[in-house]
Amino acid sequence: MRYISTRGQAPALSFEEVVLTGMASDGGLYVPEQIPQLSREELESMAGCSYAEIAFRVMKPFVNGEIDDETFRGIVRDAYATFSHDAVVPLNQLDANHFLLELFHGPTLAFKDVALQLLGRILDHFLAKRGERAVIMGATSGDTGSAAIEGCRHCDNLDIFILHPHNRVSEVQRRQMTSVLADNVFNIAIEGNFDDAQAMVKASFADQGFLNGTRLVAVNSINWARIMAQIVYYVAAGVALGAPHRQVSFCVPSANFGNVFAGYMAYRMGLPVKQFIIATNANDILHRTIAANDFSKQELKATLAPSMDIVVSSNFERLLFEAYERDGHAVAALLERFQQEPTALAEAPLTQLRALFASHSVDDATILEVIREAHHRTKELLDPHTATGYRAAERVRADTETPMITLATAHPAKFAEAVVKAGFPGVPLPPHMDDLLEREERYTVLPAELAKVQAFVAENRR
Numbered sequence: 001m002r003y004i005s006t007r008g009q010a011p012a013l014s015f016e017e018v019v020l021t022g023m024a025s026d027g028g029l030y031v032p033e034q035i036p037q038l039s040r041e042e043l044e045s046m047a048g049c050s051y052a053e054i055a056f057r058v059m060k061p062f063v064n065g066e067i068d069d070e071t072f073r074g075i076v077r078d079a080y081a082t083f084s085h086d087a088v089v090p091l092n093q094l095d096a097n098h099f100l101l102e103l104f105h106g107p108t109l110a111f112k113d114v115a116l117q118l119l120g121r122i123l124d125h126f127l128a129k130r131g132e133r134a135v136i137m138g139a140t141s142g143d144t145g146s147a148a149i150e151g152c153r154h155c156d157n158l159d160i161f162i163l164h165p166h167n168r169v170s171e172v173q174r175r176q177m178t179s180v181l182a183d184n185v186f187n188i189a190i191e192g193n194f195d196d197a198q199a200m201v202k203a204s205f206a207d208q209g210f211l212n213g214t215r216l217v218a219v220n221s222i223n224w225a226r227i228m229a230q231i232v233y234y235v236a237a238g239v240a241l242g243a244p245h246r247q248v249s250f251c252v253p254s255a256n257f258g259n260v261f262a263g264y265m266a267y268r269m270g271l272p273v274k275q276f277i278i279a280t281n282a283n284d285i286l287h288r289t290i291a292a293n294d295f296s297k298q299e300l301k302a303t304l305a306p307s308m309d310i311v312v313s314s315n316f317e318r319l320l321f322e323a324y325e326r327d328g329h330a331v332a333a334l335l336e337r338f339q340q341e342p343t344a345l346a347e348a349p350l351t352q353l354r355a356l357f358a359s360h361s362v363d364d365a366t367i368l369e370v371i372r373e374a375h376h377r378t379k380e381l382l383d384p385h386t387a388t389g390y391r392a393a394e395r396v397r398a399d400t401e402t403p404m405i406t407l408a409t410a411h412p413a414k415f416a417e418a419v420v421k422a423g424f425p426g427v428p429l430p431p432h433m434d435d436l437l438e439r440e441e442r443y444t445v446l447p448a449e450l451a452k453v454q455a456f457v458a459e460n461r462r
Protein backbone atom coordinates (compact mmCIF):
# COMPACT_ATOMS: atom_id res chain seq x y z
CA MET A 1 0.00 0.00 0.00
CA ARG A 2 1.31 3.43 -0.99
CA TYR A 3 -0.19 6.79 -0.06
CA ILE A 4 -0.78 9.55 -2.62
CA SER A 5 -1.48 13.26 -2.31
CA THR A 6 -4.90 14.83 -2.95
CA ARG A 7 -3.14 17.42 -5.12
CA GLY A 8 -1.40 14.89 -7.30
CA GLN A 9 2.12 16.37 -7.27
CA ALA A 10 3.90 14.94 -4.20
CA PRO A 11 5.75 11.62 -4.20
CA ALA A 12 3.83 8.53 -3.04
CA LEU A 13 4.87 7.38 0.45
CA SER A 14 4.83 4.26 2.61
CA PHE A 15 2.74 4.04 5.81
CA GLU A 16 5.74 4.82 8.01
CA GLU A 17 6.65 7.83 5.89
CA VAL A 18 3.10 9.09 5.78
CA VAL A 19 2.70 8.90 9.55
CA LEU A 20 5.98 10.74 10.07
CA THR A 21 5.25 13.35 7.41
CA GLY A 22 1.82 14.81 8.06
CA MET A 23 1.19 16.98 5.03
CA ALA A 24 2.24 16.34 1.44
CA SER A 25 4.89 18.58 -0.10
CA ASP A 26 2.39 19.87 -2.72
CA GLY A 27 0.10 21.15 0.06
CA GLY A 28 -2.26 18.17 -0.25
CA LEU A 29 -3.24 15.45 2.19
CA TYR A 30 -2.28 11.82 1.90
CA VAL A 31 -4.82 9.08 1.16
CA PRO A 32 -4.28 5.40 0.40
CA GLU A 33 -3.63 4.66 -3.26
CA GLN A 34 -6.14 1.82 -3.11
CA ILE A 35 -8.95 1.54 -0.61
CA PRO A 36 -8.76 -1.87 1.08
CA GLN A 37 -11.98 -3.88 1.02
CA LEU A 38 -13.73 -5.65 3.89
CA SER A 39 -15.71 -8.59 2.50
CA ARG A 40 -19.15 -9.56 3.85
CA GLU A 41 -17.51 -12.56 5.50
CA GLU A 42 -14.90 -10.38 7.20
CA LEU A 43 -17.57 -8.03 8.49
CA GLU A 44 -19.68 -10.96 9.70
CA SER A 45 -16.69 -12.43 11.50
CA MET A 46 -16.23 -9.23 13.53
CA ALA A 47 -19.56 -9.62 15.33
CA GLY A 48 -18.80 -10.25 18.98
CA CYS A 49 -15.09 -9.38 18.69
CA SER A 50 -13.44 -6.97 21.13
CA TYR A 51 -12.89 -3.40 19.98
CA ALA A 52 -9.12 -3.97 19.93
CA GLU A 53 -9.53 -7.02 17.70
CA ILE A 54 -11.77 -5.13 15.25
CA ALA A 55 -9.29 -2.27 15.29
CA PHE A 56 -6.42 -4.59 14.45
CA ARG A 57 -8.29 -6.20 11.56
CA VAL A 58 -9.60 -2.94 10.07
CA MET A 59 -6.25 -1.12 10.27
CA LYS A 60 -3.92 -3.98 9.28
CA PRO A 61 -4.12 -3.36 5.50
CA PHE A 62 -3.25 0.32 5.98
CA VAL A 63 -0.22 -0.53 8.11
CA ASN A 64 0.89 -2.75 5.32
CA GLY A 65 3.21 -5.03 7.28
CA GLU A 66 5.39 -2.05 8.21
CA ILE A 67 4.79 -2.87 11.87
CA ASP A 68 4.83 -6.62 12.50
CA ASP A 69 1.47 -8.07 13.54
CA GLU A 70 2.45 -8.93 17.09
CA THR A 71 3.86 -5.46 17.78
CA PHE A 72 0.88 -3.77 16.14
CA ARG A 73 -1.57 -5.88 18.17
CA GLY A 74 0.29 -4.77 21.32
CA ILE A 75 0.12 -1.11 20.31
CA VAL A 76 -3.62 -1.38 19.63
CA ARG A 77 -4.28 -3.26 22.87
CA ASP A 78 -2.35 -0.72 24.96
CA ALA A 79 -4.03 2.25 23.25
CA TYR A 80 -7.54 1.06 24.04
CA ALA A 81 -6.71 -0.20 27.53
CA THR A 82 -6.61 3.50 28.50
CA PHE A 83 -10.38 3.82 27.98
CA SER A 84 -12.65 3.67 31.01
CA HIS A 85 -15.42 1.65 29.34
CA ASP A 86 -14.95 -2.06 28.54
CA ALA A 87 -16.57 -1.57 25.14
CA VAL A 88 -14.18 1.39 24.47
CA VAL A 89 -16.88 3.15 22.38
CA PRO A 90 -20.24 1.86 23.65
CA LEU A 91 -23.52 2.29 21.79
CA ASN A 92 -26.29 3.83 23.84
CA GLN A 93 -29.82 3.29 22.53
CA LEU A 94 -31.92 6.45 22.76
CA ASP A 95 -35.12 5.21 21.16
CA ALA A 96 -36.30 2.49 18.79
CA ASN A 97 -33.76 3.30 16.11
CA HIS A 98 -31.55 6.15 17.27
CA PHE A 99 -28.25 5.38 19.00
CA LEU A 100 -25.46 7.45 20.49
CA LEU A 101 -21.95 6.17 19.81
CA GLU A 102 -20.16 7.31 22.95
CA LEU A 103 -16.66 8.28 21.89
CA PHE A 104 -15.73 10.10 25.10
CA HIS A 105 -14.50 7.36 27.43
CA GLY A 106 -10.81 8.01 26.73
CA PRO A 107 -8.40 9.92 28.99
CA THR A 108 -9.40 13.41 27.78
CA LEU A 109 -13.12 12.77 27.32
CA ALA A 110 -13.41 13.37 23.57
CA PHE A 111 -13.38 11.28 20.40
CA LYS A 112 -9.86 12.48 19.62
CA ASP A 113 -8.48 10.00 22.15
CA VAL A 114 -9.47 7.09 19.92
CA ALA A 115 -6.91 8.12 17.32
CA LEU A 116 -4.37 9.93 19.45
CA GLN A 117 -3.85 7.17 22.01
CA LEU A 118 -2.87 5.06 19.02
CA LEU A 119 -0.92 7.67 17.06
CA GLY A 120 1.34 8.54 20.02
CA ARG A 121 2.32 4.89 20.32
CA ILE A 122 2.86 4.46 16.57
CA LEU A 123 5.07 7.57 16.45
CA ASP A 124 7.07 6.33 19.40
CA HIS A 125 7.53 2.98 17.68
CA PHE A 126 8.79 4.44 14.39
CA LEU A 127 10.99 7.14 15.96
CA ALA A 128 12.58 4.69 18.41
CA LYS A 129 13.25 2.27 15.56
CA ARG A 130 14.95 5.04 13.57
CA GLY A 131 16.71 6.54 16.59
CA GLU A 132 15.26 9.95 15.61
CA ARG A 133 13.69 12.84 17.49
CA ALA A 134 10.79 14.89 16.11
CA VAL A 135 8.82 18.02 16.79
CA ILE A 136 5.04 17.96 16.79
CA MET A 137 3.09 21.06 15.87
CA GLY A 138 -0.67 20.87 16.22
CA ALA A 139 -3.59 23.28 16.12
CA THR A 140 -6.62 22.80 18.30
CA SER A 141 -10.02 24.34 18.72
CA GLY A 142 -10.17 22.55 22.06
CA ASP A 143 -10.15 18.75 21.96
CA THR A 144 -7.26 17.65 19.75
CA GLY A 145 -4.75 19.53 21.90
CA SER A 146 -5.26 17.68 25.14
CA ALA A 147 -5.72 14.32 23.41
CA ALA A 148 -2.44 14.83 21.50
CA ILE A 149 -0.61 15.86 24.66
CA GLU A 150 -2.01 12.89 26.53
CA GLY A 151 -1.14 10.55 23.67
CA CYS A 152 2.43 11.83 23.21
CA ARG A 153 3.62 13.20 26.56
CA HIS A 154 5.43 9.99 27.46
CA CYS A 155 7.24 9.75 24.12
CA ASP A 156 10.91 10.46 24.80
CA ASN A 157 11.52 11.25 21.17
CA LEU A 158 8.99 14.04 20.81
CA ASP A 159 8.53 17.70 21.74
CA ILE A 160 4.91 18.82 21.41
CA PHE A 161 3.78 22.34 20.55
CA ILE A 162 0.03 22.88 20.59
CA LEU A 163 -1.54 26.10 19.35
CA HIS A 164 -4.97 26.97 20.69
CA PRO A 165 -7.01 30.14 20.10
CA HIS A 166 -6.58 32.34 23.19
CA ASN A 167 -9.81 32.60 25.24
CA ARG A 168 -11.79 30.63 22.67
CA VAL A 169 -11.69 27.14 24.20
CA SER A 170 -13.61 26.07 27.30
CA GLU A 171 -11.88 26.35 30.68
CA VAL A 172 -11.74 22.58 31.08
CA GLN A 173 -10.31 22.17 27.56
CA ARG A 174 -7.63 24.78 28.26
CA ARG A 175 -6.66 23.36 31.62
CA GLN A 176 -6.49 19.82 30.24
CA MET A 177 -3.68 21.11 28.02
CA THR A 178 -1.99 23.76 30.11
CA SER A 179 -1.82 21.81 33.36
CA VAL A 180 0.48 19.22 31.79
CA LEU A 181 3.85 20.53 33.01
CA ALA A 182 6.06 17.95 31.30
CA ASP A 183 9.36 19.20 29.83
CA ASN A 184 8.40 18.21 26.29
CA VAL A 185 4.94 19.87 26.26
CA PHE A 186 4.43 23.49 25.14
CA ASN A 187 1.07 25.24 24.90
CA ILE A 188 0.80 28.39 22.80
CA ALA A 189 -2.31 30.55 23.10
CA ILE A 190 -2.63 32.33 19.78
CA GLU A 191 -4.19 35.78 19.65
CA GLY A 192 -6.45 34.73 16.82
CA ASN A 193 -8.87 31.95 15.95
CA PHE A 194 -8.48 28.27 15.10
CA ASP A 195 -8.14 28.97 11.38
CA ASP A 196 -5.15 31.23 12.13
CA ALA A 197 -3.57 28.48 14.23
CA GLN A 198 -4.19 25.77 11.65
CA ALA A 199 -2.85 27.99 8.84
CA MET A 200 0.39 28.53 10.81
CA VAL A 201 0.79 24.81 11.40
CA LYS A 202 0.26 24.08 7.71
CA ALA A 203 2.68 26.86 6.69
CA SER A 204 5.28 25.30 9.00
CA PHE A 205 4.91 21.98 7.21
CA ALA A 206 5.30 23.71 3.85
CA ASP A 207 8.59 25.36 4.91
CA GLN A 208 10.39 23.52 7.72
CA GLY A 209 13.64 25.49 7.49
CA PHE A 210 13.11 26.94 10.98
CA LEU A 211 13.72 23.47 12.46
CA ASN A 212 17.16 23.04 10.92
CA GLY A 213 16.49 19.53 9.72
CA THR A 214 14.55 18.14 12.69
CA ARG A 215 11.48 16.23 11.54
CA LEU A 216 8.09 17.92 11.92
CA VAL A 217 5.13 15.59 12.60
CA ALA A 218 1.39 16.30 12.53
CA VAL A 219 -1.10 15.20 15.15
CA ASN A 220 -4.03 16.91 13.48
CA SER A 221 -6.21 14.90 11.17
CA ILE A 222 -4.02 15.92 8.25
CA ASN A 223 -2.03 12.90 9.51
CA TRP A 224 -3.48 9.82 7.80
CA ALA A 225 -3.14 7.67 10.95
CA ARG A 226 -5.79 9.86 12.64
CA ILE A 227 -8.31 8.95 9.94
CA MET A 228 -7.28 5.30 9.93
CA ALA A 229 -7.95 4.90 13.64
CA GLN A 230 -11.35 6.56 13.40
CA ILE A 231 -12.56 4.24 10.61
CA VAL A 232 -12.64 1.48 13.21
CA TYR A 233 -15.50 2.78 15.32
CA TYR A 234 -17.77 3.14 12.30
CA VAL A 235 -17.14 -0.50 11.44
CA ALA A 236 -17.55 -1.63 15.06
CA ALA A 237 -20.84 0.26 15.49
CA GLY A 238 -22.18 -0.90 12.13
CA VAL A 239 -21.37 -4.52 12.84
CA ALA A 240 -22.91 -4.27 16.33
CA LEU A 241 -26.17 -3.12 14.73
CA GLY A 242 -26.34 -5.82 12.09
CA ALA A 243 -23.98 -4.91 9.24
CA PRO A 244 -23.28 -6.35 6.73
CA HIS A 245 -26.84 -7.68 6.75
CA ARG A 246 -28.45 -4.30 7.15
CA GLN A 247 -27.55 -0.70 6.44
CA VAL A 248 -26.83 1.88 9.10
CA SER A 249 -26.70 5.70 8.98
CA PHE A 250 -24.41 8.08 10.86
CA CYS A 251 -24.80 11.63 12.01
CA VAL A 252 -21.49 13.35 12.73
CA PRO A 253 -20.86 16.71 14.45
CA SER A 254 -18.36 18.11 11.95
CA ALA A 255 -15.85 20.87 11.42
CA ASN A 256 -12.36 19.78 10.35
CA PHE A 257 -14.10 16.81 8.69
CA GLY A 258 -11.66 14.08 9.77
CA ASN A 259 -14.36 12.25 11.69
CA VAL A 260 -16.96 12.08 8.96
CA PHE A 261 -14.29 11.36 6.35
CA ALA A 262 -13.28 8.31 8.39
CA GLY A 263 -16.91 7.16 8.19
CA TYR A 264 -16.86 7.67 4.45
CA MET A 265 -13.75 5.49 4.26
CA ALA A 266 -15.53 2.75 6.23
CA TYR A 267 -18.32 2.98 3.64
CA ARG A 268 -15.84 2.76 0.76
CA MET A 269 -14.25 -0.27 2.44
CA GLY A 270 -17.59 -2.08 2.33
CA LEU A 271 -19.64 -1.06 5.37
CA PRO A 272 -23.24 -0.70 4.15
CA VAL A 273 -24.11 2.91 4.98
CA LYS A 274 -27.34 4.51 3.84
CA GLN A 275 -26.65 8.11 4.83
CA PHE A 276 -24.10 10.36 6.47
CA ILE A 277 -25.42 13.53 8.07
CA ILE A 278 -22.98 16.38 8.55
CA ALA A 279 -24.02 18.45 11.58
CA THR A 280 -22.47 21.88 12.03
CA ASN A 281 -22.76 24.73 14.51
CA ALA A 282 -23.19 28.32 13.26
CA ASN A 283 -19.87 27.93 11.40
CA ASP A 284 -21.79 26.24 8.65
CA ILE A 285 -19.56 26.11 5.58
CA LEU A 286 -19.96 22.34 5.27
CA HIS A 287 -23.74 22.63 5.46
CA ARG A 288 -23.84 25.51 2.96
CA THR A 289 -21.68 23.53 0.56
CA ILE A 290 -23.79 20.38 0.66
CA ALA A 291 -27.19 22.08 0.84
CA ALA A 292 -26.67 25.15 -1.36
CA ASN A 293 -23.36 24.57 -3.18
CA ASP A 294 -22.00 27.67 -1.47
CA PHE A 295 -18.34 26.82 -0.87
CA SER A 296 -17.30 30.18 0.53
CA LYS A 297 -15.61 31.40 3.67
CA GLN A 298 -17.52 33.47 6.19
CA GLU A 299 -16.20 35.12 9.33
CA LEU A 300 -15.50 32.56 12.07
CA LYS A 301 -18.05 32.81 14.92
CA ALA A 302 -17.39 31.87 18.56
CA THR A 303 -20.13 29.41 19.58
CA LEU A 304 -21.13 27.21 22.51
CA ALA A 305 -19.60 24.28 20.61
CA PRO A 306 -16.03 25.69 20.36
CA SER A 307 -14.35 22.55 19.03
CA MET A 308 -16.35 23.08 15.85
CA ASP A 309 -15.45 26.77 15.49
CA ILE A 310 -13.64 26.24 12.20
CA VAL A 311 -14.15 27.70 8.75
CA VAL A 312 -11.37 26.14 6.68
CA SER A 313 -12.11 22.44 7.02
CA SER A 314 -8.94 20.46 6.31
CA ASN A 315 -10.31 17.06 5.50
CA PHE A 316 -13.05 18.20 3.19
CA GLU A 317 -10.17 18.15 0.71
CA ARG A 318 -9.94 14.37 1.06
CA LEU A 319 -13.64 14.00 0.24
CA LEU A 320 -13.35 16.40 -2.69
CA PHE A 321 -10.50 14.26 -4.04
CA GLU A 322 -12.86 11.27 -4.12
CA ALA A 323 -15.80 13.26 -5.49
CA TYR A 324 -13.57 14.67 -8.26
CA GLU A 325 -12.59 11.09 -9.15
CA ARG A 326 -9.10 11.52 -7.71
CA ASP A 327 -8.19 14.37 -10.06
CA GLY A 328 -5.54 16.17 -7.99
CA HIS A 329 -5.28 19.06 -10.42
CA ALA A 330 -9.00 19.79 -10.21
CA VAL A 331 -8.86 19.67 -6.40
CA ALA A 332 -5.83 21.98 -6.28
CA ALA A 333 -7.55 24.47 -8.64
CA LEU A 334 -10.79 24.42 -6.66
CA LEU A 335 -9.01 24.97 -3.35
CA GLU A 336 -6.93 27.77 -4.79
CA ARG A 337 -10.14 29.51 -5.94
CA PHE A 338 -11.69 28.89 -2.52
CA GLN A 339 -8.84 30.77 -0.83
CA GLN A 340 -9.44 33.79 -3.09
CA GLU A 341 -13.20 34.06 -3.60
CA PRO A 342 -16.59 32.41 -3.00
CA THR A 343 -16.78 29.33 -5.16
CA ALA A 344 -18.89 26.25 -5.89
CA LEU A 345 -18.40 22.56 -6.62
CA ALA A 346 -18.85 21.22 -10.14
CA GLU A 347 -22.21 19.57 -10.87
CA ALA A 348 -21.06 15.92 -11.06
CA PRO A 349 -19.13 15.77 -7.76
CA LEU A 350 -21.87 17.66 -5.97
CA THR A 351 -24.54 15.25 -7.20
CA GLN A 352 -22.37 12.35 -6.11
CA LEU A 353 -21.93 13.81 -2.62
CA ARG A 354 -25.62 14.61 -2.21
CA ALA A 355 -26.51 10.96 -2.91
CA LEU A 356 -24.82 9.99 0.36
CA PHE A 357 -24.48 13.12 2.50
CA ALA A 358 -27.11 15.38 4.02
CA SER A 359 -26.38 18.30 6.31
CA HIS A 360 -27.88 20.57 8.92
CA SER A 361 -26.67 23.58 10.89
CA VAL A 362 -27.58 24.37 14.50
CA ASP A 363 -27.18 27.78 16.16
CA ASP A 364 -26.39 28.41 19.84
CA ALA A 365 -30.00 28.95 20.94
CA THR A 366 -30.92 25.63 19.35
CA ILE A 367 -27.97 23.86 21.00
CA LEU A 368 -29.37 24.88 24.41
CA GLU A 369 -32.90 23.86 23.42
CA VAL A 370 -31.63 20.45 22.23
CA ILE A 371 -29.64 19.82 25.43
CA ARG A 372 -32.85 20.40 27.43
CA GLU A 373 -35.10 18.48 25.07
CA ALA A 374 -32.80 15.47 24.75
CA HIS A 375 -32.45 15.28 28.52
CA HIS A 376 -36.20 15.46 28.97
CA ARG A 377 -36.80 12.69 26.43
CA THR A 378 -33.85 10.36 27.04
CA LYS A 379 -32.29 11.37 30.40
CA GLU A 380 -28.97 11.85 28.56
CA LEU A 381 -27.06 15.09 29.09
CA LEU A 382 -25.48 15.89 25.73
CA ASP A 383 -22.41 18.03 25.24
CA PRO A 384 -23.03 20.98 22.88
CA HIS A 385 -21.30 19.31 19.92
CA THR A 386 -23.28 16.10 20.27
CA ALA A 387 -26.40 18.27 20.55
CA THR A 388 -25.82 19.55 17.01
CA GLY A 389 -25.74 15.93 15.85
CA TYR A 390 -28.83 14.93 17.80
CA ARG A 391 -30.87 17.73 16.19
CA ALA A 392 -29.47 17.13 12.71
CA ALA A 393 -30.26 13.41 12.94
CA GLU A 394 -33.85 14.19 13.81
CA ARG A 395 -34.28 16.79 11.11
CA VAL A 396 -32.64 15.32 8.02
CA ARG A 397 -32.45 11.55 8.40
CA ALA A 398 -33.47 9.75 5.23
CA ASP A 399 -35.82 7.33 7.02
CA THR A 400 -36.63 5.94 10.45
CA GLU A 401 -36.15 2.26 9.51
CA THR A 402 -32.37 2.45 9.15
CA PRO A 403 -30.61 2.63 12.52
CA MET A 404 -29.25 6.16 13.01
CA ILE A 405 -26.00 6.40 14.94
CA THR A 406 -25.20 9.88 16.21
CA LEU A 407 -21.59 10.29 17.25
CA ALA A 408 -21.31 11.59 20.82
CA THR A 409 -17.99 13.33 20.36
CA ALA A 410 -17.30 14.70 23.83
CA HIS A 411 -18.34 14.44 27.47
CA PRO A 412 -20.59 17.28 28.72
CA ALA A 413 -18.25 17.92 31.68
CA LYS A 414 -15.88 19.62 29.23
CA PHE A 415 -18.47 22.29 28.43
CA ALA A 416 -19.85 23.64 31.69
CA GLU A 417 -20.81 26.97 30.11
CA ALA A 418 -23.28 25.41 27.69
CA VAL A 419 -24.59 22.91 30.23
CA VAL A 420 -25.25 25.62 32.82
CA LYS A 421 -26.78 27.95 30.22
CA ALA A 422 -29.13 25.12 29.29
CA GLY A 423 -30.36 25.13 32.89
CA PHE A 424 -28.40 22.26 34.49
CA PRO A 425 -26.25 22.61 37.60
CA GLY A 426 -23.13 21.38 35.78
CA VAL A 427 -21.49 17.99 35.43
CA PRO A 428 -18.75 16.65 37.74
CA LEU A 429 -15.41 15.87 36.16
CA PRO A 430 -14.40 12.20 36.40
CA PRO A 431 -12.14 11.23 39.35
CA HIS A 432 -8.87 11.39 37.38
CA MET A 433 -9.62 15.06 36.68
CA ASP A 434 -11.41 16.16 39.82
CA ASP A 435 -8.66 18.63 40.84
CA LEU A 436 -8.21 19.98 37.30
CA LEU A 437 -9.48 23.46 38.15
CA GLU A 438 -6.87 23.83 40.91
CA ARG A 439 -3.87 22.55 38.94
CA GLU A 440 -1.03 24.89 38.01
CA GLU A 441 -1.12 26.03 34.38
CA ARG A 442 1.69 26.89 31.96
CA TYR A 443 1.23 28.47 28.55
CA THR A 444 2.60 31.25 26.38
CA VAL A 445 0.45 33.85 24.65
CA LEU A 446 1.72 34.79 21.19
CA PRO A 447 0.35 36.95 18.37
CA ALA A 448 -0.91 35.13 15.28
CA GLU A 449 2.40 35.71 13.50
CA LEU A 450 4.12 32.77 11.90
CA ALA A 451 7.68 34.05 12.48
CA LYS A 452 7.06 34.50 16.23
CA VAL A 453 5.47 31.08 16.60
CA GLN A 454 8.25 29.37 14.66
CA ALA A 455 10.92 31.21 16.68
CA PHE A 456 9.25 29.99 19.90
CA VAL A 457 9.24 26.40 18.63
CA ALA A 458 12.85 26.59 17.44
CA GLU A 459 14.05 28.05 20.76
CA ASN A 460 12.20 25.64 23.03
CA ARG A 461 12.54 22.28 21.31
CA ARG A 462 15.00 20.09 23.13
Ligand SMILES: N[C@@H](CCOP(=O)(O)O)C(=O)O
Nearest residue numbers: 140141142143144220221256
Ligand atom coordinates in the same frame (compact mmCIF):
# COMPACT_ATOMS: atom_id res chain seq x y z
N1 LIG B 1 -11.95 20.17 16.39
C1 LIG B 1 -10.55 20.03 16.55
C2 LIG B 1 -9.80 20.90 15.59
C3 LIG B 1 -8.62 20.18 15.04
O1 LIG B 1 -9.09 19.11 14.27
P1 LIG B 1 -8.28 17.82 13.89
O2 LIG B 1 -9.27 16.73 13.90
O3 LIG B 1 -7.70 18.07 12.57
O4 LIG B 1 -7.20 17.63 14.91
C4 LIG B 1 -10.14 20.28 18.00
O5 LIG B 1 -10.97 20.10 18.88
O6 LIG B 1 -9.01 20.64 18.26
